[in-house]
Amino acid sequence: AQTVTQSQPEMSVQEAETVTLSCTYDTSENNYYLFWYKQPPSRQMILVIRQEAYKQQNATENRFSVNFQKAAKSFSLKISDSQLGDTAMYFCAFIRQYGNKLVFGAGTILRVKS
Amino acid sequence: KAGVTQTPRYLIKTRGQQVTLSCSPISGHRSVSWYQQTPGQGLQFLFEYFSETQRNKGNFPGRFSGRQFSNSRSEMNVSTLELGDSALYLCASSLAEQGREQFFGPGTRLTVL
Numbered sequence: 001a002q003t004v005t006q007s008q009p010e011m012s013v014q015e016a017e018t019v020t021l022s023c024t025y026d027t028s029e030n031n032y033y034l035f036w037y038k039q040p041p042s043r044q045m046i047l048v049i050r051q052e053a054y055k056q057q058n059a060t061e062n063r064f065s066v067n068f069q070k071a072a073k074s075f076s077l078k079i080s081d082s083q084l085g086d087t088a089m090y091f092c093a094f095i096r097q098y099g100n101k102l103v104f105g106a107g108t109i110l111r112v113k114s
Numbered sequence: 115k116a117g118v119t120q121t122p123r124y125l126i127k128t129r130g131q132q133v134t135l136s137c138s139p140i141s142g143h144r145s146v147s148w149y150q151q152t153p154g155q156g157l158q159f160l161f162e163y164f165s166e167t168q169r170n171k172g173n174f175p176g177r178f179s180g181r182q183f184s185n186s187r188s189e190m191n192v193s194t195l196e197l198g199d200s201a202l203y204l205c206a207s208s209l210a211e212q213g214r215e216q217f218f219g220p221g222t223r224l225t226v227l
Contacts, residue, residue, distance in 0.1 A: 033214065033215075035215060037218075042220075043202060043220065043221055043223075044218070044220050044221075045204060045206075045218035045221075046218075047215050047216075047217065050215050091157065095214075099170065100145050100147055100162045100164070100169070100170065100208055100216070101147070101159045101162060101170050101172070102147070102149070102157075102159065102206075102216060103159070104156060104157040105156075106156050107156065
């Protein structure tokens with residue numbers, strides 16, 4: 001069974017600074033997808049970024065980028081130029097290549113301070 | 115394009131009752147998945163439907179059931195409610211048949227008294 005581990009329960013960062021959230025996962029499969037989702041206080045789950053395991057290039061979406069290390073089974077999220085609106089719970093998630101069951105980590109609460 | 119919608123947004127029930135939650139996916143999406151979110155257990159997969167067929171089921175008791183209609187709308191039902199069923203129930207839809215990003219609705223907050 002796949003597992004996803006987020007070792008940082010809470011983090012804080014000053015506005016405009018950069019922060020990195022960690023995620024490791026365990027799987028025996030070679031092809032899969034990894035995601036970061038954001039859940040602000042409204043509880044709406046928002047997709048931040050996606051990475052296909054067969055792609056070596058790290059995904060980037062504006063201020064959000066990932067560091068995907070397949071051999072180490074590590075998938076960290078870097079947020080540059082942090083904004084107050086980035087304050088949320090961030091979930092790392094795994095999905096098999098053939099399947100629609102997301103496996104989530106426990107989440108990291110990120111607080112952006114002004 | 116409208117996002118995933120869930121109704122109702124909030125629900126209060128008492129132990130022993132049953133409840134039905136509804137989810138309308140993004141237009142064109144045929145896969146609908148349900149998740150339960152609680153402070154203690156985090157986000158857990160309940161089940162997934164694709165083209166009116168349940169394809170995957172999580173480790174939940176039989177009191178939790180669901181179905182999908184021909185227009186891809188989905189419902190989940192919880193019978194004989196227990197206090198521990200209090201949670202945020204999230205529905206997600208996906209365009210691709212499998213293994214791709216899912217888009218979530220706003221959730222239904224169920225409180226069991």
